[in-house]
Amino acid sequence: MINVKNLFHSYNKDGKFAVKDVSFEVKEGEIFGFLGPSGAGKSTTQNILTGLLQLQQGEVSVVGYDVKTISNKMFNQIGMSFEQSNVYSKMTAKENLDFYRKLFDVETREPEELLELVGLGDKANIRAGEFSKGMKHRLTFARSMINNPRLWFLDEPTTGLDPAIASEIKDIIREENKKGVTIFLTTHNMHIADELCDRVAFIVDGEIKLIDSPRNLKLQYGNKLVEVEYIKEGETIKETLSTIQEEDIKQLQDIIGKYEVQTMHTKEATLEEIFIKVTGRGLE
Template identity: 70%
Template sequence: MIKVENLFYSYTKDSKYAVDDVNFEVAKGEAFGFLGPSGAGKSTTQGILTGLLPMQDGLAEVAGYNMKNPSRKMFNKLGVSFEQSNVYGKLTALENLEFYRKLFDVETIEPNVLLEIVGLSHVANKKASTFSKGMKHRLTFARSMLNKPELWFLDEPTTGLDPAIANQIKDVIKEKSKEGSTIFLTTHNMFIADELCDRVGFIIDGVLKLIDSPRNLKLKYGQKLVDIEYKDGNEIKKDSFSLIKEEERLKLNHIINNYEIELMHTKEATLEEIFIKVTGRGLV
């Protein structure tokens, strides 16, 4: 669904690149995470792929269309949910969706259904100008689903949402992914990416450092540890053992066989820890 080769982009039209020789592909039905801190090149890449920014150098194909000359028909296949909500404040939630559905040449989902999905049905007839930042974000998210997109661009989809609503949004994304939608997720939230994405790419200073599945990254860069708490007489002891080293595995087995275990859990590296290890940079 997406093919990018030797993509460059400079806002200053010189050698200071916001996107610097980026290459990747996203297969149909795949959930792909584009991860990095603010200013890394995530939004610039998404802007090029959605037609908001003009092509400069390189190749970008989206849903079978060359982004050097994008066709209007392409936008019938795309859904875009921006981090910065851009709804019409003078229109109600329902009117916003009714307006946007008229822009498509394909079958759309009933606006009331979408408002129910994102938990805004109770304010369907209220003007968007009265909404909180989180409510506007949900309305933008609902709008991105209007045309049943084959390719869904999501920019920080859970930003500014309370945990319950964020979980609801994540469930919607998971369901659409199961139904076969291709998802391009830009975020600096590694926990969201770990939960939702089949593969992730780490980008920093416009350079795409690596691409792999969250599982493979954890196996390659993470430590395999077990944290354990156990009773030794009347004393509670805590320890941590590596599952890689034979000597420590034997110690762990000894404790399990000879002491009363209070707590035990495996410990793996998070995507954020791996990102820092790979790039040498944090996510802020």
């Protein structure tokens, strides 16, 4: 669905690159996370993929179309939900979607259906200018689905949403993916990436550091530890032991054999901890 080879981009054309020799591919039907801190090159790459920035150097194809010669046929097949909402304030929610659907040459979804889906069904006839930031974000999210995109670009899709609504948005993403929609998720939120993504790319200072599945990254970079609580001489003892160091393995076997174990579970590193370990950078 997406093929990128040796992508470079400089805003001032002064030899300083916002994106440096970036190469990756996104397979049909997967959720691909593009992860990094602010200023890492996420938005620059995404804007080139969606035609908002002109390709300077490299090869990029999106849903089979070369972005050097973008056509309306490509836009018919992609959807884009921006982090910063850009709805028309003087139009109602329904009017916003009615206007946008006319831009496409393909069958579109009904505005009422989409507004209901994102929890704005009772706000259809209210001007978007009266919406809160979170409501505008949901309207932008709904709008990105109106043309039934094969490839769906999501930029920080849960930003500014309360936990309950964010959970609903994640459920919608999962359901659309089950229908075969390929998703390119741009975020610095490692929790949503861990929950949703089949594979992730870590990008820092315009360069991709690695690409892999969250599971593989945890197995490769995560600490192989087990936390065990047990009763010893009437006291509850809690220990964290390695599952690969012989001394700790023997100690764990002794605990299981001699004492009453109350709880025992493995401990894995978070995606955020792995990102910091791999890149040496935080996410802010």
